[in-house]
Amino acid sequence: MRITAIETLRLSRGITVHAGPVQWLWVRVHTDSGLIGLGETYPHPESEEAVVLSRLAPRLLGEDPRRIEGLWTSMFDAVAYSGWAGAELRAIGAVDMALWDLLGKSLGAPVYQLLGGATRSRIRTYNTCYDHISFLDEPERLAESLLEQGIRAMKIWPFDPIAKQTEGQWITPALIRQGIDPLRRIHTRFGDDMQVAMEFHGYWNLRCAIDIARACEEYQPMWLEEMLPQDNMDAYRELASSTSLPLTISERLMTTWQHRELLANRAARIVMPDISWCGGITEARKIANQAATHLLPVAPHNCGGPVLHAATMHLAAAIPNLYIAESVRRHYADEYLPVTGASPLPKDGFFDLPAGSGLGVDLLPEVMERPDLTRRRVEE
């Protein structure tokens, strides 16, 4: 089997998350067998598209797509001078995902089977609350609606608006009480029935993060995620030693090498790579293995489009050290429908193992007819 063309697809209509509108980029790897592999990344599709078509495609055309590890090394070599992160690595992640999809399709097997097979019969999930119900205004109603669907863990970021006011450089006891209020209300109403993860998006300095972390302890959140920017692991170590709560760090770390530093530092109690950002399924599996040697679990970051969502479920099915997999109800129940059709829903807070060969997800034919579609292709 040989790669004959690399194609990118993106829609100009995006979806909105905390940082504003984002759009997904899909990569299709075409072969002389007629099989097509599908991968995805985000959130800057024009930049990622340029890397895929101009820098990675020349390393891929004519190659056997089943040489996934060798092609990863070749792609990384093509962009490594630019650094370890950014659009270059996200582009590699999307292509790598497509290569695993292609390998699965060629063998008639789901990707999790190729990763060593399932280590569990179902995948525990929590909901990240980009929801139609606001966690700031109606935290109890949001928690109740998730519990009605059997989802018993949720993630919120009520300190983000306060960080916008203070640039994350100062905070007062009153503002801490304001930020904690949704956590307190959910904990008071539902107790252990609903676990709450607190997300901070790296907005705070160390001084404020310590104060906020200590104030959260009373309500026992599931974790504190990315309280600080990613640039100083020593500061994270100091934060970890200042609170009894577990820290999660986090989707903005890339590659096995950055995760090696994190794990050696021992600040994180839960590791959170994003498959489409850290370098693909190939790299995410290695990061999970690294974490396992430190007796740490993985909670894969999954806040993008439907192909990343599928890839996350395959990885989550296969790795032995899964803590819990992220998912977004608004995405799988709503945003994915126009592009990939109906998506499996969780039952009692768990997803079934993914079905179908490869990643088991494909773009609908209607997507190819959309007026807001940009489609580019490089051929042999």
Ligand SMILES: [Mg+2]
């Ligand atoms: Mg995060």
